[in-house]
Amino acid sequence: MNLPAAIALSHREQIKLLAGVLIFGAAALLPFFNTTYWLSIGISIAMFTVLATSWALFSGPTNYIALSTAAFFGIGMYIVGGGLPYLPFPALVLVAALAGALFSAVVGLATLRISGVYFVIFTLGLAELVRQVVAWAQHVMGTSSGLYVLIGISDQAMYWLLLGLAALVFLVGWAIGRSRLGFALRIIGNDEVVAVHSGINTARAKVVLFVISSTFAAMTGALVAPRWSYVEPSIAFSPFLSFEVVIMALLGGVHRLWGPLVGVIPFTLLWEFISAKFPSQTTLLLGACFLLIVYFIPRGVVGLIEDFTRERGGAIRDLLKRWTGGHA
Amino acid sequence: MDVIIIGLLLGGTYALMAVGLQLQYGVARIMNLASGETLVCGAFGAVWFFTAYKMSPLYALIGVVPAAFFANWAIYRFMMLPLVRRAKNQGQLEVDSILATFGLSFVAIGILLALFGGEFLAYSYLATPFSILGQPYALNRIVAFLGAAVVCVGLYIWLHHTRAGLTLRAVSVNPSAAGLVGINVASTSALAFALGGAVSASGGTLLSMFLNFDASLGVIFTLKALVIVIMGGVGDIRGAIVASFILGLTETAVATYLDPGLTLAAAYVLFIVILLVRPEGLFGRRSS
Numbered sequence: 129m130n131l132p133a134a135i136a137l138s139h140r141e142q143i144k145l146l147a148g149v150l151i152f153g154a155a156a157l158l159p160f161f162n163t164t165y166w167l168s169i170g171i172s173i174a175m176f177t178v179l180a181t182s183w184a185l186f187s188g189p190t191n192y193i194a195l196s197t198a199a200f201f202g203i204g205m206y207i208v209g210g211g212l213p214y215l216p217f218p219a220l221v222l223v224a225a226l227a228g229a230l231f232s233a234v235v236g237l238a239t240l241r242i243s244g245v246y247f248v249i250f251t252l253g254l255a256e257l258v259r260q261v262v263a264w265a266q267h268v269m270g271t272s273s274g275l276y277v278l279i280g281i282s283d284q285a286m287y288w289l290l291l292g293l294a295a296l297v298f299l300v301g302w303a304i305g306r307s308r309l310g311f312a313l314r315i316i317g318n319d320e321v322v323a324v325h326s327g328i329n330t331a332r333a334k335v336v337l338f339v340i341s342s343t344f345a346a347m348t349g350a351l352v353a354p355r356w357s358y359v360e361p362s363i364a365f366s367p368f369l370s371f372e373v374v375i376m377a378l379l380g381g382v383h384r385l386w387g388p389l390v391g392v393i394p395f396t397l398l399w400e401f402i403s404a405k406f407p408s409q410t411t412l413l414l415g416a417c418f419l420l421i422v423y424f425i426p427r428g429v430v431g432l433i434e435d436f437t438r439e440r441g442g443a444i445r446d447l448l449k450r451w452t453g454g455h456a
Numbered sequence: 457m458d459v460i461i462i463g464l465l466l467g468g469t470y471a472l473m474a475v476g477l478q479l480q481y482g483v484a485r486i487m488n489l490a491s492g493e494t495l496v497c498g499a500f501g502a503v504w505f506f507t508a509y510k511m512s513p514l515y516a517l518i519g520v521v522p523a524a525f526f527a528n529w530a531i532y533r534f535m536m537l538p539l540v541r542r543a544k545n546q547g548q549l550e551v552d553s554i555l556a557t558f559g560l561s562f563v564a565i566g567i568l569l570a571l572f573g574g575e576f577l578a579y580s581y582l583a584t585p586f587s588i589l590g591q592p593y594a595l596n597r598i599v600a601f602l603g604a605a606v607v608c609v610g611l612y613i614w615l616h617h618t619r620a621g622l623t624l625r626a627v628s629v630n631p632s633a634a635g636l637v638g639i640n641v642a643s644t645s646a647l648a649f650a651l652g653g654a655v656s657a658s659g660g661t662l663l664s665m666f667l668n669f670d671a672s673l674g675v676i677f678t679l680k681a682l683v684i685v686i687m688g689g690v691g692d693i694r695g696a697i698v699a700s701f702i703l704g705l706t707e708t709a710v711a712t713y714l715d716p717g718l719t720l721a722a723a724y725v726l727f728i729v730i731l732l733v734r735p736e737g738l739f740g741r742r743s744s
Contacts, residue, residue: 253724
């Protein structure tokens with residue numbers, strides 16, 4: 129084959145790509161099983177897969193914890209809610225992507241040029257800030273705070289759209305991982321001073337990744353807006369969303385592209401159970417889960433798997449060594 | 457004139473939460489994202505005390521301050537110290553402590569929701585007018601300001617004129633060098649963290665005399681405290697106090713002339729200006 133090096137895939141990568149296509153293909157079959165309950169869980173899983181994976185694209189390699197998912201998600205939701213009378217739904221999703229990109233670029237340019245915790249602090253209150261500004265704008269314009277999102281989009285269609293978006297996140301993440309940008313980010317995460325001294329434009333790399341990550345959050349918000357036929361600030365800018373996304377990504381592990389997915393699926397199921405059984409203790413339990421993850425599995429489930437296979441791998445190598453008399 | 461005096465009174469009370477966070481971040485090196493929740497706990501303690509015993513919320517400080525001190529000491533000792541020991545470098549510690557305190561803030565909100573419910577809690581204490589320069593102001597704001605001033609001045613004297621205060625300042629300047637001259641950095645940091653929590657909680661108690669609180673408000677106060685700390689410069693109490701006045705004035709001006717719902721936006725505007733113009737803060741030293 130005569131493919132340029134950037135596109136040429138090694139044998140391993142071909143297998144991975146095939147596995148990915150098969151998994152997404154299998155996931156796409158879910159709506160045919162005709163169970164509304166599992167389809168609604170499927171939508172949640174697909175939504176959080178996009179959010180957590182795109183979150184980890186930026187926060188994973190750089191170690192900059194972004195707590196702003198809800199801000200961009202809410203912007204996407206509000207653009208669909210407010211724009212439906214004027215534009216068709218697909219166009220609004222694009223507008224939401226654009227708005228998310230622009231806003232995150234502004235935030236990134238203001239905070240990411242300086243290293244340190246400023247970025248985290250800035251993102252901490254961002255959802256609340258946007259909520260206040262939206263509420264104020266609505267108040268000034270004299271509209272009510274809630275918006276009706278009445279559009280005929282079936283749950284199946286929404287599920288497939290989210291799944292498609294998830295596939296796109298994975299493709300983008302994979303492309304970044306292979307690019308100079310991905311390499312630069314890993315160096316920034318290891319040691320930002322080293323990155324600066326090896327001639328990497330650290331600010332640009334960070335801003336670009338933050339914009340990509342936030343754009344996906346805004347698009348997700350736009351896509352799932354029809355799920356709530358009535359959108360209001362407390363739903364769209366809920367701080368829990370940012371928190372859940374961080375938990376799921378950390379539970380899975382942020383140093384592999386597929387890591388967050390490993391966290392999203394069990395956590396969504398667990399969460400479904402907890403919010404049904406203990407509806408009034410959700411905040412407390414969410415916080416407790418989070419602390420357990422931070423203290424006991426800091427590298428996520430993926431980290432645990434890797435440790436386990438390394439031990440096993442080591443044991444096998446030892447055996448081989450003994451077998452061949454130390455020449456393996 | 458109204459705006460200036462109300463702004464100064466508010467800013468003075470804000471100084472407590474900023475100084476509390478300053479101690480936790482500047483000395484103990486823990487970026488405490490749950491500091492707003494400590495403040496809300498202090499406020500809820502006062503509300504509970506006032507409705508249960510019908511006594512001045514100032515007496516609630518007698519209970520709130522030691523409770524917050526021990527709770528924060530325990531948080532440092534049992535939750536932060538393991539992270540300090542586990543971290544390979546300052547960056548790792550920062551990420552871990554941010555995540556841990558972020559989780560902690562949700563645990564705290566959950567506990568407050570379970571104990572008090574999700575309603576706004578408020579009480580009316582000293583809501584009588586008091587005249588300054590011929591204009592009436594609510595007496596509770598003035599009392600809160602005076603209370604905050606007493607705590608801040610006391611803390612300043614303690615930090616600058618006692619041996620224990622000197623130890624704290626030494627750790628703030630350079631933890632590893634402080635360790636070399638025989639200071640127990642871990643216990644000093646624990647003390648600073650506990651003290652910071654106690655100061656934040658007392659700020660909550662004083663603020664509750666004229667602001668309404670609900671369980672989810674903590675994050676707003678955390679953010680305001682962080683903005684003040686950054687504006688003032690990390691590690692400098694005087695900076696934090698000056699920055700508190702600036703935030704109090706800006707917020708009051710925005711609430712009066714624009715909309716009371718935009719106070720967080722005011723804090724963000726200040727934050728952006730500081731980031732663009734003077735990222736090391738008003739009193740901070742420019743690092744290389």
